[in-house]
Each structure stands twice: as structure tokens, then as C-alpha cells.
Amino acid sequence: MTTTAAPLDVETIRKDFPILGRTVRDGRRLVYLDSGATSQRPRQVLDAERSFLETSNAAVHRGAHQLAEEATDAYEHARERIGEFVGVSAGELVFTKNATEGINLVAYSMGNAATAGPESARFAIREGDEIVVTEMEHHANLVPWQQLCQRTGAKLRWFGVTEDGRLDLSDLDKLVNERTRVVAVSHQSNVLGTVNPPEPIVRRAREVGALTLLDACQSVPHSPVNFAELGVDFAVFSGHKMLGPSGIGVLYGRRDLLESMPPFLTGGSMIEQVFMEYSTFAPPPQRFEAGVPMTSQAVGLGAAVDYLSVVGTDRIAEHEHALTDAAIRGLGEISGVRVVGPTEVESRGGAVSFVLDGVHPHDASQVLDSLGVAVRVGHHCAWPLHRRFGVPATVRASLYLYNDLSDITALLDGVREAKRFFGVG
């Protein structure tokens, strides 16, 4: 990778995150290495939410009073900025509770297509159809498709994962075939850190007329991502993993698809006309936003993408790249540590999962916690992937723009301390 941007001023960035100033477990400095689960939020995001609630709070897309106007403007303005951030237009973004709901929305809408009008025919899933996922999916991009298959009689198939943690695309043309209706793939593994190449998958899916969905939860927060350039049909990401609030996720759907896709959740806000016998539906994105939506969360996410844009996702990616390299090399020098995932940092993000001979991940993380180092432990909602690598659980350190080399040093020291404490090596 060529270095083009100036390095991050982490010290200044950290001042924007009040929580990073606290101590944990008897006065230890907090070393937060769990941003893959949820990121911390800068003052700018907290202030934006608070300011909105103190000045303009109202239910959006209903009411004609001044606050309702201001709230609707703030909500839609956030949608525009978030759209720009991922290279698509605002009308192609649907706000959901989280990314999981976004994937379920597509899966259930497709399930509903069989009984919707002829304009939805292309979404219908029938017995004999196939849906393709990967063995490295987060449960959120696996279970909804398993369930859709169960409801429709379609067959679930998946790409395997190579020993070094890369997606095995060697049977791409066979797996994605004329029976395939959907290919749902993670952009960046939340466990392995692997960045998957959407291009060949999108190309093959188009050849056979299958739809693509990209789980971009772990890529959008950490690197420049442009859905239009990638050419995917759908994509999801979540607010709380990118410095924004929890309770908001985003579904991107290509305009022509959202316009012909039947709704999932129905009720207020998403209608065009309602009679006692039947209803017609609003155009997207409102068609997919039933009920009074989350508003301060949307405003907060708008502020989060502003923050990320000012810092620069290209610079964040380079920063994490350097830290990931240091973490992988440092772990490699500790005997008994096995990194689960690519040890080459090319096409790899900042999630570093590992196991330690003779120390269960739960126990290792307890030692790390006692030193103030917050990591995730378990299967990280990717149980089949852990089974693939023959481990019940891993310890995962995941990085973000506010981490620096001292955090990596703390992690490595903690791993050595875990070995010492449990009398291993």
C-alpha cells in the first residue's frame, strides 16, 4: 500500500472521546480494543444529538408545525450526508433499527414477493432457487437467509474459507449459477479481518441475474467504501460501529430495486392511501420506514459521517493498517499464539482474532480486562467460522482511529501476562 495521506494525530482525536479518559478495574487506563463490537462516540456526535433534542425534536414526516419541519429537515439532511459518504443518493438509503434489521428487511421483502403484485416478481423465491452466502458470515447475514430458505424451499449454499482466512472463490462459477437468486457476502470479516473482493462476485451474480447484498458493517467505518462503484444491489451497515448512535442501521438498495420491492414492516408513514379493505404504499425509502423513526440517532449518525469525513477514511484505513501489522507481528513473537485470519495485512482490516495454547479465550480476556484492556471473546456471532477453524472461541482485538501503538503494547503485555498467570510456557 502506498502512503499518500498524513498520519492521524491520535492524541488530538482521543480528546474528542470522553470515555477514553476514564479508568477501569482499580485505576487502569482504558485500552479499548473492542470497536468491532461497538465504537465509542466523539463529543461532536453526542453534541449533535443533544442539540437536536434541545431545539428541534418532533416526530418526522407528520405535522406541519415548525418543530416538525425542523426535525424532518434534520432527519433528511442526515440521510443525504450519509448517502454522500457511501457514494449513493439519499433516496436509496433506508434507516433501520440496525444492520441486522436491514438484512431481515430484504429477506422478508423477498419472502413477501410471492404474494405481491407482478412488479415484485423478480424478488420472488421459490423451491429450487438458491441463495449463496459464505462460511465467514456474521450470524446476521446467515440466519435470515437460512430462514428464508426454510420458508420458501430454496437451498442455501456457501463459499468456503481457506486455511489462511481468505474467501475461497475457486468455485465461484459453479456456486453462483442460473438458480441463484441472492448472493449475500460480508465485505470485511468481523473475526478474520479479511476484506473480500466484491467485484468478481458482483460480475458473476449479474451474469446469472442474481441480486447481491454486501454486509458492510466492518468496512464502511474503517475505509472508503462506495456502493455505486462496487455495483452491489443492496448493502447494510450500522451506526454504532462508526462513531454513531446505537438504534440506527442503514440499508442501501439500488433505486429501481427499492421501487419494485414489496414492504416488510407495515403501518404508519409507509403508506400512500389506506382504505378499510386495502392500502397502497409510499415510494421508497418511506415505504420501508414504518412508524415514527429514530430521529436523534439519524442526526447523530449524520454527525458521525461528518467526523469521519473530516478525518478521512483513507487515513483511518492506513492508520489501522499499521497498527494491525504491529499487532500481528507482536502476537507472532509470543509462543503458543495462533492468529485466526490472514497474517498478511494486504486486503485486511483491523480485527485480529487469536487463540492461546493452554489458556481458554475467556480466561485470557479476563486477564486482559484486569489490566484495563477491553477485548471481545467468544465466537463473535460467527459460530460456523469458528467451527471451520476448529476452535470454540477466540480473543478478538479490533482497532479504530483512536487506538495507537501503546494500545498494541498493552495487548501484547496482557497476552504474556495471561500465559504467566495460567502457568503456560
Add this chain to the structure above:
Amino acid sequence: MQLESMYQEIILDHYKNPHRRGLRDPFDGESFQVNPTCGDEVTLRVKLDGDTVTDVSYEGQGCSISQASTSVLTDLVVGHTLSEANTTMEAFVELMQGRGQVEPDEDVLDDGIAFAGVAKYPARVKCALLGWMAFKDAVAKVDQGVGTS
């Protein structure tokens, strides 16, 4: 230091040298339990002679807390009646759910009192209870005739 309050020597001893580990035949009841948050699992069998627990055997994978707790469990229930085992289990569950506020009774819990420190860590309570939930379920299954004896 906090670590030592959780990882008492007794726990580490049971973890490194677990008692009655391995699955044995014959048995009267068997249970498989899994902790869905971390993937830890245990398969546990009970053998009864009338009302008395004559053997508890188990196999599984898990952290030191779950493995040691299951090992201690076998010490506490083997050779005792189901009624006594139940009393012990209730005392252990009460200790684990007490957020560190329950004073354990050594006469009832013996080595089990070592887990008092674990009760202060809510995320680890499930680990300590995994084997006990398996024991409870395995006993319940005895009546369903799932065993081999």
C-alpha cells in the same frame, strides 16, 4: 489484585486436574448444555443407585471456570442422595447469582466456596453454572429413560 479473587487456587487446581472427567457407561441420564454467548459446551451423565448419585461423568470444552465448576460439582454430589444434591445445587446457584453479596456456607459447598469471587463478574456466572445446569437436566432425564443402564 482482582484476578486472584476470581481465580482461587482451588479453581486452578480443579482446572488443571479435573475430577471424574471423561464420559462413562452405564448411565441413567445425560444432558448436553451450551453457553451460546461463548460457545462453551458440556456433555454430562449421571448414574444413580436408587436415590443415590453413584457417578457423574462429563466431557466438554470451556474456560477454567466452567471446567473447574463441573469438577467441583462431581465432588459435591457423588455419594449423595438426589435430595442432598439438590440442596447443594440451590446453595451454589444462590451464591453465583448473589453478585458477591452472598456469604457461602463451607459445610454445604466445600470447594464450591472458591467460586464466590466469580459471582462478582456477571459475565462469568453462566460459565460457573454450565455444568450444574447439565446435572439438573441429566437428573430430569433419568425419568425419561434415556440412559444405558
